[in-house]
Amino acid sequence: MNRIRITTFAAALSVVLVALVGTAAAPTTSDDPPGVTFIVTSDSHYVSSKNLDRLDRNKVSIERMNALPGTAWPDKLGGGKIEKPRGVLALGDLIDDGDRRDETPVQWRHFEKQFGLDGTDGLLKYPVFEGWGNHDGPPIGKEKFGFSVQAKIKERNADRKKAGRIGNVAENGLHYSWDWEQVHFVQANLYPADKQHPKIRYSLPWHDPQGALSFVKDDLKTSVGDSGRPVVIMSHCGVDTDWWNPEDWAEFYKAVKPYNVIAYFYGHTGTGLRKYKPEGEEKAIDCVNTGQTEKGFFVVEITTKRMRLGYHIKKDAKAETVEWEWKYLLDKPLVQGK
Numbered sequence: 001m002n003r004i005r006i007t008t009f010a011a012a013l014s015v016v017l018v019a020l021v022g023t024a025a026a027p028t029t030s031d032d033p034p035g036v037t038f039i040v041t042s043d044s045h046y047v048s049s050k051n052l053d054r055l056d057r058n059k060v061s062i063e064r065m066n067a068l069p070g071t072a073w074p075d076k077l078g079g080g081k082i083e084k085p086r087g088v089l090a091l092g093d094l095i096d097d098g099d100r101r102d103e104t105p106v107q108w109r110h111f112e113k114q115f116g117l118d119g120t121d122g123l124l125k126y127p128v129f130e131g132w133g134n135h136d137g138p139p140i141g142k143e144k145f146g147f148s149v150q151a152k153i154k155e156r157n158a159d160r161k162k163a164g165r166i167g168n169v170a171e172n173g174l175h176y177s178w179d180w181e182q183v184h185f186v187q188a189n190l191y192p193a194d195k196q197h198p199k200i201r202y203s204l205p206w207h208d209p210q211g212a213l214s215f216v217k218d219d220l221k222t223s224v225g226d227s228g229r230p231v232v233i234m235s236h237c238g239v240d241t242d243w244w245n246p247e248d249w250a251e252f253y254k255a256v257k258p259y260n261v262i263a264y265f266y267g268h269t270g271t272g273l274r275k276y277k278p279e280g281e282e283k284a285i286d287c288v289n290t291g292q293t294e295k296g297f298f299v300v301e302i303t304t305k306r307m308r309l310g311y312h313i314k315k316d317a318k319a320e321t322v323e324w325e326w327k328y329l330l331d332k333p334l335v336q337g338k
Contacts, residue, residue: 036302042090047095049103057317061296068082069082069085088297131236133237183232184229191236192209194212196243216233230334239287267289273286291313311326311327313326
């Protein structure tokens with residue numbers, strides 16, 4: 001009798017232990033998706049004849065991106081290890097001279113050699129998602145010397161789409177969007193307007209945004225709708241660029257106001273954090289100005305509960321021995337639909 005009771009008790013205990021272990025090791029559910037880690041940079045300005053030391057400084061930054069997984073977040077952002085980035089957002093001014101005889105193709109080859117496309121064909125070990133800036137040349141067909149950076153981006157978008165790395169691509173092949181877990185990303189290239197504002201006559205056709213705002217509107221309506229899920233929008237220029245007119249800034253805000261835009265990343269003017277909202281509005285958009293590749297890059301993590309990010313910057317970009325530090329830290333709680 002005692003042996004039977006002991007055996008029965010042991011069997012029951014075994015079932016309980018298995019259940020407990022199974023519970024502890026349960027996989028992440030669809031209601032609690034994994035976090036998303038990625039890198040943002042801009043203004044790599046690859047050159048071909050002058051300032052060639054920039055190539056080496058960009059190379060050092062990309063090598064640091066590759067070595068990032070497993071290193072630590074700053075204590076002020078809660079510490080813990082940085083997970084492997086899903087990709088790198090490269091926000092325009094990829095090269096320095098977008099339409100110069102013999103030099104533009106060389107500069108583009110430098111970009112391709114270091115950034116690659118999918119994480120296997122260049123120095124960078126993650127996929128890259130680039131857009132064009134004001135240095136990257138005019139619209140396709142408007143170039144004078146037979147080489148178009150925008151045509152190259154269009155080709156690369158077709159490759160990304162075929163590989164499943166992006167989902168929605170504009171009719172012109174330039175603007176695009178994709179999902180990483182619960183987060184929706186939109187690449188608006190130069191800046192999110194449809195055309196240059198009539199009050200601004202600066203350097204057309206180079207500064208033609210080519211229907212970017214319409215793409216943002218249609219994409220968010222179709223891809224996000226009233227789901228409340230987080231949205232990240234990116235372009236080269238931000239709301240501190242005077243030739244993206246302030247009236248157009250307000251139009252962009254109006255277009256994205258119904259959605260849960262948790263960050264707007266851009267380059268062009270420098271580095272830092274700011275908030276933007278038109279006069280009379282309550283909710284501000286967190287804007288992150290991502291700086292130059294040769295100096296550093298932003299690291300971003302988004303989970304269901306928070307977004308944390310920081311600028312990983314060289315203490316002295318020109319020093320022989322490079323030391324890295326963190327600046328412009330942001331830790332933002334996230335609420336579904338807010």
